[in-house]
């Protein structure tokens with residue numbers, strides 16, 4: 002990207018922040034100052050502008066505030082884990098299930114976007130984010146500071162799921178999810194997402210929502226297909242682990 006374009010984008014963010022402030026949103030001047038500091042260094046800022054198509058002003062303020070806990074030294078990954086399609090897909094979950102007073106386990110929690118959104122859009126008792134990648138824990142902890150979120154570095158195939166009310170996994174395309182589902186005790190609420198995106202790290206992409214439904218042996222309460230990028234579709238299933246598939 003040309004330097005001039007990048008400058009334009011940062012200027013746009015600052016403009017947007019000022020607009021938000023003048024419209025009564027509680028944007029902290031410190032956040033604007035941080036954004037200014039990131040000038041010429043930040044590789045993630047262009048996401049911020051895109052967020053306005055997905056999030057309300059107050060939610061953008063919240064998210065960017067949280068992201069500045071981490072930026073600018075660790076920002077490289079934000080182009081991916083905080084991309085517009087991930088923002089859409091995690092918000093999609095929050096719009097379809099409340100986790101108020103629940104203990105939630107997020108399997109393959111990555112950099113913590115879903116735990117962050119769960120705490121922002123609901124009031125969970127606890128969210129535990131599990132990822133096998135040891136670099137994720139610290140990022141999740143910084144991002145969700147002072148929230149009831151705990152990050153664990155472990156293989157999701159090693160976890161005891163009996164203490165949680167709701168188990169979420171938005172990375173079913175990355176794992177043998179049918180084998181993993183066997184570890185979830187009966188009666189637990191399960192939220193799953195997968196995609197039809199075929200890249201080498203996706204060992205288990207789904208052709209379509211029907212295939213995902215057929216292979217997911219749970220009592221399905223709701224399901225859907227989301228199109229948040231032109232690269233792939235995202236499928237979501239919310240249900241209860243009971244060993245059968247009622248749809």
Ligand SMILES: C[S@@+](CC[C@H](N)C(=O)[O-])C[C@H]1O[C@@H](n2cnc3c(N)ncnc32)[C@H](O)[C@@H]1O
Pocket residue numbers: 087090108109110111112131132133134137155156157158171172175176
């Ligand atoms: C790259 S993200 C994929 C993003 C995903 N589609 C989403 O919406 O969140 C996949 C994450 O799953 C994690 N992961 C893969 N296999 C795992 C396992 N067996 N146990 C724990 N984490 C795992 C990876 O470390 C990575 O952080």
